[in-house]
Amino acid sequence: MSSRRVPETARSRRRTHSAILDAxxxxVHEVGYPKLTIEGVAARAGVGKQTxxxxxxxxxxILRDAVVCLTEDIARTGIAIPDTGDLEADLKAVLRSTVDIMIHPGYDAxxxxxxxxxxxxxxLGEELAVHLVEPTLHLCLERLGSAQRIGQIAPDIDTRIAVEMLAGPLARRWLLRDAPLTHEYVDALVDIALHGLAPR
Structure with missing residues (x-):
């Protein structure tokens, strides 16, 4: 008698996929990345290595996809940067949300x-930039472009450099852990950046 293989359902695949990312x-939290193994992930997720x-x-x-999914879950992906007409408030809002992700206990390790x-x-570094960094930078670029069109920032400012000037210090503090990464810190960054970007 020949056995017939029952195809995986889409729901089963999603469950298995999620179990692997969660594992x-x-x-990574328990043993660290150097000791992370495919065998260990398979055992924790209850799947075979071939899966x-x-x-x-x-x-x-795997870790790349796990972190991307985690970031989207924390950020509740799909919420765009606000455009209330108040550039300072809008930038502070999006950078505060970014800080909340970066200091989330499940995200750090x-x-x-x-x-x-x-x-x-x-x-891999390029993929990380595409999936984790660029989406937030793009939102800020759109908001700065809108502000530039109505004269809230100087017309000759390179908005990409402006966004990197805001994002860079966050990454530095997060990586070095030499000072707290707080809402107050990002508010100060925005205040300083906008003072420098004001039309002359």
Whole structure:
């Protein structure tokens, strides 16, 4: 008698996929990235290694997807930067939300591990920039572009540099942990940046 293989349902695939991502995040917290293994993730998720390799080529690729999903969950993806007409308030709102993600207890360990891997692996680092950094930068760029069109910031300002000037200090504090990353800090960043960006 020949056995017939029952195809996976979409729901089953989603459950398995989520279980693998959750297991990866749990293990990074427990053992750290250097000791993270595909075997360990498979055992924690209750799947075979071949299932993991069907979707991801490496533990770094799994962690990338896990952190992207985690970030979207924390940020409640789909909420755009506000455009109330008050540029200062709008920038503070989006940067405060960014800080809330960065200091979230579930985000820190896996994101730091991924940042370290991204430095050693340029291709992964580029993917991280696309999936984790660029979406927020793009929202800020759109908002600054709107402000520039109505004369709230100087017309000759490179808005990409302006956004990087706001985002860079957040990344530095998060990476070095040499000072608190707070709402008050991002409010001060926006105040200083806008003073420098004001039409002359």
């Amino acid at each position: 990866t995040l749990e293990l 993991i390799y069907r979707w991801w080529p490496s533990k770094a690729a 896996p994101a730091r591990a991924l940042a370290a891997v991204g430095i050693a692996d340029p291709e």
